[in-house]
Amino acid sequence: METVIELKTEEQIKEAYPVMKQLRTHLTEEAYTDLVKDAREKDRYQLYAMKEEGEIKAVIGFKPMITLYYGHFVWVCDLVTDGSSRSSGYGEKLLDFVHQWTEKNEYTCVALSSGLNRSAAHRFYEEKMAYDKVSYVFKKDFS
Structure with missing residues (x-):
């Protein structure tokens, strides 16, 4: 049973x-744990998992935000399905969960x-989940 x-x-x-390491390959377990704790405390980040038979199949991290562009919205920071479980519907179910959370809140x-x-x-976001491509994201590192 999925939960x-x-x-x-x-x-x-x-x-x-x-599972998260498959998406965020640059993070050690310690850095990942520290960032999740920090984001939860300071930025309202929430982390959920889809489990089946006690095993994590997919993970999603998101946070509610406010910007002038989107107003009050939810930003999905991380979404990854374990490589051995891809195309099994877990990502779709987690994203649907976030959609429901968004509307409920x-x-x-x-x-x-x-x-x-x-x-x-x-393709998953646009074709399966009906997301629109609305912008590019730009980044500048300072390290």
């Missing part, structure tokens, strides 16, 4: 690391960005 659960404890957050839309090289993800 969506919020990952709140350090143990739960660490349990999701092997009276936010107006859900937005996300996806790396330029992730064409399969783009």
Whole structure:
């Protein structure tokens, strides 16, 4: 049976690391855990997992935000399905969960960005989930 659960404890957050690492390959487990804790405390970040038979199949992280462009909306920061479970509907179910959370909490839309090289993800968002491509995201590093 599939279940969506919020990952709140350090143990739960660490349990999701092997799946999240498939998306955020640059993060060590310690850096990932520290960033999740920091984002939860300071930025209202929420982390959920889709579990089936006790095993994490997919993970989604999101946060409610306010900008002049979107107004009150939810930003999906992270969405990844375990490589061995892709195309099984887990990502769609987690994104549907966020859509329901968004409406229940009276936010107006859900937005996300996806790396330029992730064409399969783009097809998923546009064709399966009916998202519109509305902008490019630009980034400048200061490190």
